[in-house]
Amino acid sequence: MLKNFEELSPVAIDCLKEIGNIGSGNAASALSAMLSKPVTMHVPDVRVLDYQAAIDEVGGPEKVITGILVTFKGDIKGMIMFLLEDAFAKIVVNTFMGKDNVDVLKMDETDFSAVKEMGNIMGGSYLNALAALAGFTVSMDVPSMTVDMMGAIMNAPMTEFSEVGDKVLFIDDGFIIDGVSINSSIILIPEMESLDILMKKLGVN
Amino acid sequence: MSNITIGIGDLKVCRAPDVLVTYALGSCVGICLLDATVSIGGLSHIMLPESTSGVNGASTPMRFADTAIPMLIRQMESMGASKARMKAKIAGGATMFATASDKFNIGERNIAAVKKVLMANRIPILAEDTGLDYGRTQFFYPETGIMEIRAAAKGIKQF
Numbered sequence: 001m002l003k004n005f006e007e008l009s010p011v012a013i014d015c016l017k018e019i020g021n022i023g024s025g026n027a028a029s030a031l032s033a034m035l036s037k038p039v040t041m042h043v044p045d046v047r048v049l050d051y052q053a054a055i056d057e058v059g060g061p062e063k064v065i066t067g068i069l070v071t072f073k074g075d076i077k078g079m080i081m082f083l084l085e086d087a088f089a090k091i092v093v094n095t096f097m098g099k100d101n102v103d104v105l106k107m108d109e110t111d112f113s114a115v116k117e118m119g120n121i122m123g124g125s126y127l128n129a130l131a132a133l134a135g136f137t138v139s140m141d142v143p144s145m146t147v148d149m150m151g152a153i154m155n156a157p158m159t160e161f162s163e164v165g166d167k168v169l170f171i172d173d174g175f176i177i178d179g180v181s182i183n184s185s186i187i188l189i190p191e192m193e194s195l196d197i198l199m200k201k202l203g204v205n
Numbered sequence: 206m207s208n209i210t211i212g213i214g215d216l217k218v219c220r221a222p223d224v225l226v227t228y229a230l231g232s233c234v235g236i237c238l239l240d241a242t243v244s245i246g247g248l249s250h251i252m253l254p255e256s257t258s259g260v261n262g263a264s265t266p267m268r269f270a271d272t273a274i275p276m277l278i279r280q281m282e283s284m285g286a287s288k289a290r291m292k293a294k295i296a297g298g299a300t301m302f303a304t305a306s307d308k309f310n311i312g313e314r315n316i317a318a319v320k321k322v323l324m325a326n327r328i329p330i331l332a333e334d335t336g337l338d339y340g341r342t343q344f345f346y347p348e349t350g351i352m353e354i355r356a357a358a359k360g361i362k363q364f
Contacts, residue, residue, distance in 0.1 A: 061228035144302040151229025152340020
């Protein structure tokens with residue numbers, strides 16, 4: 001039984017990278033359809049990082065970021081956190097609400113919902129990739145979102161999964177939406193039992 | 206004078222005019238202690254309420270309210286502070302995401318655990334900026350006893 005991410009073999013990490021790749025591709029297609037804009041994605045860089053390194057990678061603890069948290073359950077359980085730069089929320093609010101250059105810290109309820117809905121769609125894209133590869137049934141809960149300091153946002157997965165250890169699966173994969181490059185990161189935290197099940201199913205434990 | 210940074214699940218002590226700072230408390234709680242008579246201050250950034258609730262409780266005591274605060278008190282005492290003179294100011298314990306999971310009430314549980322430990326040690330809480338739904342950066346100035354809280358959308362407040 002796996003106890004934490006550090007016990008994952010290189011083959012298992014490659015496998016998670018591939019899930020990240022497919023998920024990112026799905027998410028780009030879904031976003032493109034929703035926004036009616038061309039969306040491409042960088043090839044994701046998938047690493048196992050400790051929390052502090054993940055925070056630094058995104059820009060430090062005080063960097064203001066949009067965090068969208070999606071929890072999932074079913075054959076496997078866990079959490080996906082999307083960390084998106086301001087430009088992402090600005091594009092979404094501009095597309096759906098027609099507002100230019102919205103202040104992400106002062107979005108109203110409808111602006112906020114529109115951005116959250118994109119997180120919902122992206123969460124679905126990743127989970128579908130996971131489910132399709134492993135033949136799992138996975139359902140996701142309604143996402144929740146906040147715009148705040150990176151360090152504070154990361155408290156949620158850190159405390160929820162403190163028993164798993166200090167490492168997370170960190171997927172670094174910017175989008176290019178209508179020519180605008182946007183950094184985004186995804187943190188995937190399956191429960192350890194679920195990760196074990198996933199690895200067995202994929203035959204790489 | 207220098208700024209001393211306290212990471213997540215860490216604690217540090219200093220003498221005035223040094224300044225203690227911990228960045229971006231979410232559900233975590235930052236506990237500032239001061240013995241004003243000798244100008245010795247300390248700051249502990251805890252993640253979880255009880256060391257018995259985590260698997261690695263024994264190896265990471267600075268993460269938990271019940272083990273970190275006594276450590277902070279001892280470190281300050283070893284520098285010459287007196288527990289009987291210590292006063293506390295605390296911040297953090299927010300609920301960053303509104304979800305159904307019980308574990309997400311961790312902010313409230315952290316605040317309750319911190320208050321319990323401080324009360325058990327007879328250390329009064331002079332000020333707090335806790336709860337709600339936003340992150341806080343905490344500066345503590347042992348020279349004046351001021352705790353300064355900076356939040357992304359709320360500006361700067363002093364306590």
